[in-house]
Amino acid sequence: MTRDIQRMSRSKATLRDYATKNSKFLVWAIENYEGLKDLGAHEFMCEDWVKRVILYDENRRVTEVKNILANIDPINRSGLEGILRLDRLDFSAWSYFLTSIRRKNKNGGESYLKNYGNFKSALRFLFRSVGVTLPPWFDTHAKELVTALRRVSAQERGEDAGESHQVGKCSLPFPLYCAMAHELLRDGLWSAHFIHVYSWNLSARASTTCALRLSHFAWDNDCMKIYIPTQKNDQDGGKQGQYPHHVYANPNIPYICPLLSLAIFLATTERADSDGNAFFDEQAAYARHSKQMVAWKEKNVEMLRAYGLEPSDIGTHSNRKGSSTFVTSGVTDGPSIVAMCNRAGWDTGKVLSTYLRYEAAGDQYIGRIVAGLSPSSGTKFAQLPPHFLPGVDLVVLNQLLKVAFGNFTRRPLVQPVLEHCLATLLFHEAFLLHELGQGNPLRFIPLWHDPSREHLKEFLTCDGNEDRCGNGITATGIPMNVHILSSCTSTAKSIEKLKDNLPKVVLQCLEERDVDCGNITSASIRNIFQEMIQPLMTAVTESIEGGGQRLCVHPLQEPNMLGLTRLPAAPLHIPTKISVKAAFVSYSSGQTPWKRLTNAMVDKKDRVLLADLKFLMEHIERELVKKKAWNGEVPIDPSYATKLFDLAKEHVPTKTKHGRTLMWRSACLYLRKQCKARAQEHQDGNSSPLPPS
Numbered sequence: 001m002t003r004d005i006q007r008m009s010r011s012k013a014t015l016r017d018y019a020t021k022n023s024k025f026l027v028w029a030i031e032n033y034e035g036l037k038d039l040g041a042h043e044f045m046c047e048d049w050v051k052r053v054i055l056y057d058e059n060r061r062v063t064e065v066k067n068i069l070a071n072i073d074p075i076n077r078s079g080l081e082g083i084l085r086l087d088r089l090d091f092s093a094w095s096y097f098l099t100s101i102r103r104k105n106k107n108g109g110e111s112y113l114k115n116y117g118n119f120k121s122a123l124r125f126l127f128r129s130v131g132v133t134l135p136p137w138f139d140t141h142a143k144e145l146v147t148a149l150r151r152v153s154a155q156e157r158g159e160d161a162g163e164s165h166q167v168g169k170c171s172l173p174f175p176l177y178c179a180m181a182h183e184l185l186r187d188g189l190w191s192a193h194f195i196h197v198y199s200w201n202l203s204a205r206a207s208t209t210c211a212l213r214l215s216h217f218a219w220d221n222d223c224m225k226i227y228i229p230t231q232k233n234d235q236d237g238g239k240q241g242q243y244p245h246h247v248y249a250n251p252n253i254p255y256i257c258p259l260l261s262l263a264i265f266l267a268t269t270e271r272a273d274s275d276g277n278a279f280f281d282e283q284a285a286y287a288r289h290s291k292q293m294v295a296w297k298e299k300n301v302e303m304l305r306a307y308g309l310e311p312s313d314i315g316t317h318s319n320r321k322g323s324s325t326f327v328t329s330g331v332t333d334g335p336s337i338v339a340m341c342n343r344a345g346w347d348t349g350k351v352l353s354t355y356l357r358y359e360a361a362g363d364q365y366i367g368r369i370v371a372g373l374s375p376s377s378g379t380k381f382a383q384l385p386p387h388f389l390p391g392v393d394l395v396v397l398n399q400l401l402k403v404a405f406g407n408f409t410r411r412p413l414v415q416p417v418l419e420h421c422l423a424t425l426l427f428h429e430a431f432l433l434h435e436l437g438q439g440n441p442l443r444f445i446p447l448w449h450d451p452s453r454e455h456l457k458e459f460l461t462c463d464g465n466e467d468r469c470g471n472g473i474t475a476t477g478i479p480m481n482v483h484i485l486s487s488c489t490s491t492a493k494s495i496e497k498l499k500d501n502l503p504k505v506v507l508q509c510l511e512e513r514d515v516d517c518g519n520i521t522s523a524s525i526r527n528i529f530q531e532m533i534q535p536l537m538t539a540v541t542e543s544i545e546g547g548g549q550r551l552c553v554h555p556l557q558e559p560n561m562l563g564l565t566r567l568p569a570a571p572l573h574i575p576t577k578i579s580v581k582a583a584f585v586s587y588s589s590g591q592t593p594w595k596r597l598t599n600a601m602v603d604k605k606d607r608v609l610l611a612d613l614k615f616l617m618e619h620i621e622r623e624l625v626k627k628k629a630w631n632g633e634v635p636i637d638p639s640y641a642t643k644l645f646d647l648a649k650e651h652v653p654t655k656t657k658h659g660r661t662l663m664w665r666s667a668c669l670y671l672r673k674q675c676k677a678r679a680q681e682h683q684d685g686n687s688s689p690l691p692p693s
Contacts, residue, residue: 012283013207017118017122018121018122018125018126019066019069019070019122020122021118021119021122021123022069022122022123022125022126023062023065023066023069024101025094025097025119025122025123026045026065026069026084027061027062027065028097028100028101029042029044029045029093029097030045030050030053030054030061030065031054032096033045033050033054036093036096039092039093039096040090041090041092041093041096042093043085043088043090044084044085044086044087044088044089044090044093045083045084045085046082046083046084046085048082049082049083053065068080068083069126072129072130074128074129077129077130077131078130079129079130080130086126086127086130086132087132087133087135089135091135091137091141091142094123094142095141095142095145098116098119098145098146098149099149115150116145116146116149116150116153117146117150119146120138120142120143120146123138124138168317169313169314169315169317169318169321170309170313170314170318170321171318171321171322171324171325172200172314172318172319172321172322172323173307173322174322174326174330174372175307176303176304176307176309177196177200177256177319177322178253178255178256178372179303180196180296181193181196181197181255181256181261182255182256183296183300184196184296185255185261185264185436186436186440188440188441188442189292189296190264190265190268190269191265191269191280191285191288191289191292192289192292192293192296193261193264193265194209194261194262194264194265194279195209195210195285195289195316196293196319197256197258197261198212198247198258198261198262199316199319199320199323200319200320200322200323200370201245201247201258201323201367201370201371202226202228202245202247202323202343203320203323203324203327203340203343203344203366203370204228204231204320204344204345205231205316205317205320206286206289206290206316206317206319207286208228208231210280210283210285210286210289211230212226212228212279213278213279214278214279214408214411214414214417215411215413215414216228216229217262217414217417218244218413218414218416218417219414219416219417219420220246221473221474221476222248222384222385222473222474222475222476223246223247223248223249223364223367223385223476223477224246224247224248224258224259224262224417224420225244225245225246225247226244226245226247227242227243227244227245228245228345231345243342243358243363244360244363245343245363245367246360246363246364246366246367246476246477247259247367247371248364248367248368248371248373248385248477249371249383249385249386249420249424250371250372250373250383251383251385251386251424251427251428251462252372252373252380252383253372254428254431254432256371256372257371257424257428258371259385259386259420259421259424260424260425260428262417262421263404263421263422263424263425264425264432264442265279266404266405266408266418266421267404267405267421267425267442267445267447268441268442268445286316289316290315290316293315293316294311297311297314298311320344323370324340324344326369326370327340327366327369327370328340330369331369331374331375331376333375333376333479333481334369335362335365335366335369336362338352338356338362339359339362339363339365339366340366342357342358342362342363343363343366360476361476361477363477364476364477365477365478365479366477367477368381368477368478375479375481375482376485379486379489381478381482382475382478382482382486383462383475384462384463384473384475385420385423385424385462386420386423386424386426386427386428386460386461386462387419387420387423387460387461387462387473388419388423388456388459388460388461389459389460389461391459392455392456392459393455393456396452396455396456397419397422397456399452400422400447400450400452400453400456401415401418401419401422403446403447403450404421404422404425404445404446404447405418405421405422422447422456423456423460425447426453426456426457426460427460427462429448433448455658571601571602571603571604572592572597572601572602572603572606573602573603573606574594574602574606574609574610574613576609576663576664576665577663578663578664579654579661579662579663579664580616580645580649580652580653580654580662580663580664580667581642581645581649581654582664583613583616583617583664584617584620584641584644584645585638585641585642585645587613587617587634588617588634588635588636588641588644589634589635589636589637589638589640589641590635590638591635593634593635594610594613594617595614595617595634596634597610609665612665612668612669613664613668615668615671615672616652616664616667616668616671619651619652619671620645620648620651620652623647623648623651623652624644624647624648627647627648629644629647630644652667652671653667653670653671654667
């Protein structure tokens, strides 16, 4: 156990790389033992061991060397007795090895390596593991040799037109990142999509993303906070492990939304442990992700070449490079370079790291940019995540959380994260069920088969209006230029509205001024005629009520119906926030019954509302005519209109399934859906003919 702890001074990936590099050197030395013996550079290997191993085939020889290196005891400084004598290693043997190794280039030939420094670091680690002092040539001749080989390699790449000058993998462009995310989501590769999206948003290595656990996630206001305990350049977590990475949702582009990616992953992935914490096994997940990305690149070669890339140019590390490049150079008004260094875990030097410390505001700004929210988009940059309004049924909410996320709900500290994940799934239900195709496995998760989710949808919003939300959610990480742009946009909209109303306001002011001066205007003539006609209307009404000639009404109707209607002096506005009952009373009674309204009498913007209103009211009127309770004449007395509505309310929706009063517009939409469904059934021959609407 102590030996295992001692080995943790290096990461597992680093130890594997060191073992690979040192095994290549030792296998080369075994195969070239006779040549080293002629040069007098063979004494660092025991001859008996070499004679035994040289008889093995190539695979067994490599396995033998790797087992020897793995069994080195760094505590007792032992494990190489009778095998190697590192204190006798000569510079000539190691220099011959470095100058002899080659790699295959794209043209099928051989070229120098792009980096020789890893071999030097691996040899240094081998010396320290067995407690042997580094030879004098290591920091002088070996260093000069590595530098010279790097220059030769760079010169060789410059002379070869078909060889890339790029060292390492290329950075991933943002459009290609989006395209890859869309393809991975559509193909149902949930873990690959999760690692792909979070490696970009965290500016982290894929191995770091694979080590994430649910306990690393927390929720704060409008974003997730993810704590990364250790990284490759922060093995003990002392530099950046205590500072969270802020990750934001992007409801505008679902397939790159980190919150949706997490929600899909939790809803579709089997739990890696019983307490619902680990997402997956770190090493197995990284190896699986690497294979999935290789397969994806081979499948989408044409897409990569459209961006000027070959499959070998990008890898799992391209997300980290692309994210950092996009934040610092992909936008013209990006955050400070210090904030980006803190997020990526790069060392800024002793002085700068002492005085330029981490702050949440800079990291929040970066979190919005890497999420795909453009600072130049104005109010869209301040987009809030999908969330539930106050008043939602908590029993239904907790039940759906268990249905959607299973064992992950056992951790109460991440309850807010899971609630926002559920809200995101419901918000993007149409995209997930229709955009991704009929055969996508995501269509068959238990959540979509639970009818109680419809209740939660009524309380679902992305609105940032605190008066409506009532939960104090505000947008964070917003720079001042976005606030200014939002204010300018709001001012422009107000000016557009004022442009339409300004002539009416000015005309009204001028007419009022003319009336005050004694001039005759159209408004003054209209008022005079209304004052003259009003007594006549009153007299006619009294004559009808006094036993004069009555209008033709149904015997059940009360005798207080008016035959005259006052036309509106200005276009009417039809309200939508009234019940079906109140709408019917206004439709059939009053000085201007809504039944007699035409498109010319209402505001242009309300003509669609007028059509919906008449559709609903005519449905009620047909039911009353069938019952011979009303012949459709208007206006009638409001109290009598109320009684008529009580006779017909069973034929029209007036309440929601939760018992709340239904507004007339919602009742109209519901009635249209019913009529459409009946028409479809009639067309299929499964129902009776639909009554005329």
